[in-house]
Amino acid sequence: MYKISHLKQFNPTLAQNRFIFPIFFFFFFFFTASTAIHSKTSISHSRVKKKKKLPFALSEIVSTTPSFFSSGERQHAVVLGPPLCGSGEYRSFRSSYIILSLVDESPVNSSSSDDFAAFLDAELSDTNPQQEEEKQESDDDDADDNDDEINAVIERTKRRKISVVDDTEEPNGSTSHIVQTEVTETSVKVDICIHPGFIGGMCIKCGEKTDDDTQSSVAFGYIHKDLRLANDEIARLRDRDLKNLLRHKKLYLVLDLDHTLLNSTRFSDLTQDEGYLLNPNDPMQDALKGSLFKLPFMNMVTKLRPFVHTFLKEASNYFEMYIYTMGERAYALEMAHLLDPGRVYFDSKVIAQGDCTQSHQKGLDVVLGQENAVLILDDTEQVWSKHKDNLISMERYHFFASSCKQFGYESKSLSELRSDESDTDGALATVLKVVKRVHSMFYDSELGENFAGRDARQMLHAVRSEVLKGCKIVFSRVFPTKFQADNHHLWMLAERLGATCSTEVDSSVTHVISTDIGTEKSRWAIQENKFLVEPRWLEAANFLWQRLPEESFPVKFPDVRLNIISKLDQVNQVIGIDLLSQSLLPAIVELAEDRHWRVRLASIEYIPLLASQLGVGFFDDKLGSLCMQLLQDNVYSIRDAAENNLKRLSEEFGPDWAMQHIVPQVLDMIKNPHYLYRMTVLRAISLLAPVMGSVITCSKLLPVVVTASKDRWLRKASSHVW
Structure with missing residues (x-):
């Protein structure tokens, strides 16, 4: 025990102040005791942690291959494999690698991968009695949570098989080892990129640049500029989209623009009888409101087909819809805006002329929908030469005089007559019934929930073949001389509508289609009380999807x-x-x-x-x-x-x-x-x-x-x- 006299010798000033002594003595004693306790506790914790210490430390994450080590670096690298990408897939070996540097305790001169593995296992598992005692003494310590994390890392690491993959001789004779972990069944898996698509020549998955991205790929510029998708990726996307479509009980519907949903003309092509269309005070403007659009920036005027808005609204409940036109993209987008200002029906699914893969032809190769679930509405059959089974031919909508002139009709147009199609009985109203019926047949509850093998084209064929079922037709002076009859489009049309065609008359014939009442077959039809009609009867049945009264289509007397x-x-x-x-x-x-x-x-x-x-x-x-x-x-x-x-x-x-x-x-x-x-x-x-x-x-x-x-x-x- 210190005395006052001792303090006098040390510090006389302090000894004179008796009130300072108790305070000094208290802090001196507290400091000494705290230091001793802290030293003992630190030693105990350091021993416990040393037992769990890994023989390597996380060094860095790099974006190069593991060969970046120089020959002078006295360290070892364990490559655990590429890290996970955000999408759940893995990058290639050129991607990031986790490099673990070994500490100085490692046997740097080991020449055997087995020796190194044995050393690592020993370092991870060996314990001594003293460490066991210290572990028991610290059971109640807060460091247990950290120990659990270390144990988890140790167990994962012990499952890896370590092998020496490179052994490089340094100038001074020492050896540097680059050790790579061989991937087990539960380890990281590396996929080689199959290049599912390209944007501007660059793979959308791995980023690799290629000069030739056109092989086995199709352009989808209407989805994203310069986008091309590989055939395998297209098939994958179609399968995935079809499954989603089937869950929502929908099909695909591809719609043409001109003469199908609308009719456009230039201002300069308007006739004198159509001048009222530009007059805002004309009484007809009220009737045309919402369907007639003047587009000065495009120098044209557009008329939407009657019933088009109702058609799109109802069809959207049963179909995912595309626009597909041979017009330019700027025109297609403007027309899509008129039809769908809220981007509810089409969004980006607007395909224009520049998206076609063949000149003057349309194809479903640029539509991300399975062909067996697609219906097409178009007024021009020739452009769908590969997909006629999907096609529903539309009667052309000729509102403007220029449209009639384009297709060789000399009669006055609807606009010149100040008339229009019927909302309830027009072409779109008729076709809506057809597509809804095909949809109903495809999702018929009696067929169950297994959609494998179902084909909308077969359903469409079944509906179409009912139109003229039971009719047997002979043609007279309809085909050119020496023309193969069964190759003529009217012959094939009649068969698609369910009729049977023949080149010779007999008692089973029900109709003779002719352009001349004076032919032998025409006279036979009159004598035998058979139907004698002109070709328009067949065309009307095709557009209206029903057999029309034959007396409305008589054959006229020939021109003298x-x-x-x-x-x-x-x-x-x-x-x-x-x-x-x-x-x-x-x-x-x-x-x-x-x-x-x-x-x-x-x-x-x-x-x-x-x-x-x-x-x-x-x-x-x-x-x-x-x-x-x-x-x-x-x-x-x-x-x-x-x-x-x-x-x-x-x-x-x-x-x-x-x-x-x-x-x-x-x-x-x-x-x-x-x-x-x-x-x-x-x-x-x-x-x-x-x-x-x-x-x-x-x-x-x-x-x-x-x-x-x-x-x-x-x-x-x-x-x-x-």
Whole structure:
């Protein structure tokens, strides 16, 4: 015990102040005792923790391969494998690696992976009696939670098999080891990227850049710019989307725009009778409100088809809907906005011309839906050559006069008549019933919940085949001469509607479809009390999905002028060639310009006969320009017949005559701004080439074809010319 005298010797000032002593003594004693207790506790904890200490420490996470160690580094690296990505998948070995550096206690000169593994196991498991005692003394210590975490790490590490993967000799003779953990069944798994898709040439999964991302992939630019998806990824997405679709009991519906859901025209193409459309004070504006849209920035006006909003609203309950148009993307998006301003029905599912994978063709390869669950509404069957079983042909909506003119109709348009389709009985109202019926058949509760093997195309075929079920049809003067009847589109249409077709009449025939009441088969139909109808009866049944009254489609009496032309050789013998040419020429010109395209088509068939009877001189003066005019007709069938006429005339008058009077005018049409007429030139060249001979073909015709091959609209057509 310290005394006052001792403190005097140490500090006389302190000794004089008796009140300071108790305080000093108290702090001195407290400090001494606390230091002793803390030292003992620290030693105990350090021993316990030393027993659990791992022989390696977490060094760093790097973004390179494990070979980054230099030869002078005296350390060992344990590669535990690539870390988990956020998506649950794993990166490649070029991704991040967890590198664990061994501490100085490691046997750096070990030459055996087994020795190193044994050393690591010993370090992880060995304990001594003293450590066991210290563990018992610290059972109640708060460090137990940390011990549990360490135990978990130790157990996971002991499950790994450590192997030396690299043994590098350093300049001073020492060895550096890079040790990699071999992955067990419960360890990290590494997948090689299969490149499911690309954006701008870069893989959307691993980021690898590739110069050729077009192989076995399809562009989906309408989903994201420059996006391409691999075929396997497309199949995966379609399967996943179909499962989701089936859960919600829906199908897919692909919708065309022009002449199906709406009709557009340029301001400059409006006729005088359509001027009221631009007059805000016209009484018709109230009736057109909400369906007629003036778009000055696009220089056009658009009319939505009656019933379209109701159609989309009801169809959305049964279908996931796409827009698919051959128009440009800017136009397609604007039309989609008019139809779906709230982006409820289509959102980004708007496919335009630039998204098509084939020129002048539409395909379901850019639709993320299984084909067996897709229905298509379109007014043009030809563009769906690979998917006709999915197609429902729509009656064209011709509201504007320019639309009628485009397709060869000379009658006044709906706008000129200040009229429109019926909401309740129009095309969209009719088709809505059809698609809802197909949907009902697909999800028929009697078929159960197993949808494997169900096909919407089969359901559509079943509905369509009921339209003319029980009818047997014979055609008369409907197909061109020597045409294979069963290849004609009307023959195939009749069979799709459930009818049976025949080339010969018998008692089982129910209908004769004819354009001429004077044919033998037409007269037979009248005598046998069979139905005699014109081809429009069949077309109307296709659009309206029902058999219409036959009396509404009677066959009209033929034109007297056509009868005269068909018997031209007999008339020539009676009145002579001069009188015939003077009286017949006006009738021929009038027939070739008739507002009914079938009359124009019939007149073309008799032009070679006229040429042979009246002579080359008469033809050059009177009919040559008429033939060139027919090559630019609005109706494809007439252009096709005019092309064949050129071949027959060249055969009649010879190659030299054709080279002088036909070839130059035909080749000049390749400059026409409309691609359909430029395609007509290529087809005419393919027919003329065999007649003209190799010299003229190579010198005059071939250069035009080569030039056309650079035209993006004609590239495919030019490849088939030869």
